[in-house]
Amino acid sequence: MDIIISNSVKDPIYQQIIKQIKNHVLTGELSEGDSLPSIRQLAKDLQVSVITTKRAYEELESDGFIVSIVGKGSFIASQNQELLKERRLKIIEEKLIEIIEESKLVHLSKEELMEMILILYGDDLK
Structure with missing residues (x-):
């Protein structure tokens, strides 16, 4: 560690x-x-x-x-898997909020942001 x-x-x-x-x-x-x-x-x-x-x-x-x-x-300690998932989701939400705020600062549209996410996630744009 x-x-x-x-x-x-x-x-x-x-x-x-x-x-x-x-x-x-x-x-x-x-x-x-x-x-x-x-x-x-x-x-x-x-x-x-x-x-x-x-x-x-x-x-x-x-x-x-x-x-x-x-x-x-x-x-x-023993961890409740549902609680761990909720904590992970909260972390993702916080990071997404930060990304959205940064995107707005550079006037990136929702569509452009979604396209970027899809590309980075590895999915086709279809």
Whole structure:
């Protein structure tokens, strides 16, 4: 599992960690029962404060993405597949909103945008 911290992103470091771990779960890279590095190990690997990684793990646990077992570590929690699908759909909707806003800025018509989507999706225009 790779986590990359960027200083050029406006999100706080703990949120960057959360987003990336959630993304690994949503894409199937991490699945139920997979272990995560210890809070201290992740802090060392990322060269960030232990408080930062602790906060990220606490939020991931409260969101139901991980479970922590004292003395054993943190693990990816069982995920409801319908809930995962809903989360993925929400991410797609957010990205589509951003694309639509960008399209309007350059005066791209709905038809042109749809044509672009169909081409990129790999379907014929028919």
